[in-house]
Amino acid sequence: MRQILAVTAGLAVLAASACSAPTPPRSDAPSATPTGPATLPAPTGPHPVGTTARYLKDTSRPDPWNLDADARELKVTLWYPTEHRDGQRAPYMTPKESELTLKGLGVAGVPYDTLSKTRTNAIHNAEPAGKKLPLVVLSPGFTKPMSTLTSLAEDLASRGYVVAGIDHTYESYATTFPDGRVTECLACDSDTDPGFGTGAVQGRAADVSFVLDQLTSKRNDSGLIDRSRIAMAGQSLGGAAAVAAMLKDSRIRAGIDMDGTTYARIPKSGFSRPFMFMGSPRHVPGGRDNSWSRDWKLLTGWKRWLVLSGADHQSFTDGPLLAGALGIKPAYGLLPAARSAELTRTYVTAFLDQHLKSQRQPLLNEPSSRYPEVTFCPATCGQS
């Protein structure tokens, strides 16, 4: 998975003149015989899960990437508890989105619609059940459709959360709008510019605030969401966006960054809302990425810095679960897909249960023999 999905890992984007060598040819990625369409693991919570898409238009600002669009359009995918166990499972993505995503990732050797055949668990457009549920905003990695966090989203919904996953338009290989338009990754043009990450997370923070405005407005209020219990989690640039969004929007009470280099400036006076870094071993203190150490000093409230041995950048996404279907052989030593999904779901849920549901989570206080892969930094993890 690494070689294939590592495209965004390199997003770090440091130098202007971009005298860079390109990624090695995709054909170098170890290949295996494709296993056929993937099936996402069943959610672990008590509730069946429903999902639906919302299309929102922010007319107060122009699109940051498409200079010809004077408004910002966003697709938001909601996952939530439902009472309906039967019904059509939601598609993972459209065949066209699958094609654009595989082309963007440089995956060849499997039919381009392969990802659209991924079997999900959520019931398409099922009626939501519940009142005043806590809300979790999810933000995917750069170039990745929101679908790539479906396994996590479904699990959170099964445990009683409403999940709002944002496709940040033009920052993904493919986003489909109701009129049939499929937007592609315009932002990919400038992702080697210095300051790209800093600008991108500012834009995502604005996306998140707008989505919160819409989902919690009195006009749209169906009573499903508890406006006082909102958190955000994201992978890669999406995790960096969680920091940026929390700094800008005090409605977000807690946040998680999964393996994302961060870009937003935390004020020197500090930031006190709960925050958790969760990363692969490249994010140990003293590693190549300085950003977590820089931010850690400025986090003054409840905080954790977890590193998962055997994880890579995509371990926090559906990536490993899809590898077999794409004919990609996982790198040696990488956590098995089911295990990385379990670890991600378990620790994200523990964090949210503690901070949005006020349920104390011993799991977050110290290493657990059930999850020996997880180390607590910076105290007990050295540089690998």
Add this chain to the structure above:
Amino acid sequence: MTTVRTAAAGLALLLAAACTVPTPPRSRASTAAGTACTQPQGAPGAETATTIDVIEQAYFCILGNYYSGATLDARSLLTAGFVALTQEINRNGRDVPEATMPALTGDRKADWTAFEAAYRKTTDQVPDLRDKLAIVTLEAIVAALGDNHATWTHDVERPPDYYDGDGYGLGSQANVNAPQMNGNPGAALPPLFVTTVQGGAAQAAGLRPGDIIESIDASAPFIDGKATPAITALYPQYPEARPVRLRLLRQTTGRRWSVTLKPGLYQRDLAALQVVQSKLLDDGIAYVRLAGFAPDSADRVLKAITRLRTGQPLTGVVLDLRGNGGGRPAEATRLLSAFTHGKVTAYQCAVDGTCEPMRTDDTVKLLDLPLAVLTDRSCASACEHFSAAVKDLRIGQLVGTRTAGVISGPARSYLLANNTLLAFPDRHHLGPDREVIDRIGVPPDHHVPLTPKDAATGRDPALAKALTLLHK
């Protein structure tokens, strides 16, 4: 991509003139790998100390892969290394009786063995200096190639509080910039003056474009019209943090004063950092500034022009390449292909004189618009590839000052055992008329230098000249 981005982590490399070319197919890379070093795949691990074994690897890597590696006199590299070694020992107030150069025969392997024995005997006497001596020795061996695209990137440190987009230093740029001091200080002309204030200490101290820098830490920037190393102090690199004292003259008011600027991180304007910036000027002229030949940059320029063209006809294009430190040769060729077809934009030549032409990509749609290109002494490498082709192929006119003359050939990177990167070309660059551009640069068709007064008043005489030419 990660590899060079990581190398570029040094903020200084924002200015990098030396650029790499795409990794060749595995087959070719592994041929190169037969000799001592391989091209990096993915992000290198943490750097470790430079040792004599790393120097040995670099020596054979150069001999096996460098442009003239097969023919150069390897003794010159070892001698340069030993000179640096002994000077560094002396600089530390020491000396070692055994520090004498061994006799060399011209047999590359035997000479290395002799060098290594002398090196070990010498450095064993001063173990506290060992790491530093290894560094100066390898630096000197690379420098002995006399190739402005041969670099060794090591000990790259980033300030711990760095944010993406931040600058490090005094916060200003002068008409003689850092790559120019590294690559072609001989081209620098007095007076030294501020061209841009980006932030940091310079901004806090109230510096403005056009301010003349009369002295740097009490040293003159020019002596008898020639640039002095004092100018280098304007561009400290992390972790250098010693304050720099400048004496300034503001011509408009006659005010003369001194400031002390402490280097540090400073925030830069994100909009100004975009590699491609464009706007529509009067009379349907598209102005596009390209700060580097980054991946996709040719397409970004063409998209910008197409967008400006929507709804109104264009009458010309001004491409501003001032300060463009280069990038990928393929991007230069791609952008040229929007202006001409069926041509050779450059030659990449091996030491035996055989050359590979770089041809235009004739699938790129022609813009069919008159072109003026703004150049200066900081237009380097791929930027000069582009400028030379504009001139030789009569695609447009060059306005401004001569380009940098820093274009020996596109560099390839090689990973050394201690996770540092060696980079150098395996071919040298010639223009479309098979002319050498390296160290000479490309002369503008219209010589329009920037004066301190222009900088102070925000006038851009080169752009004005370009517009005049396009209106003709």
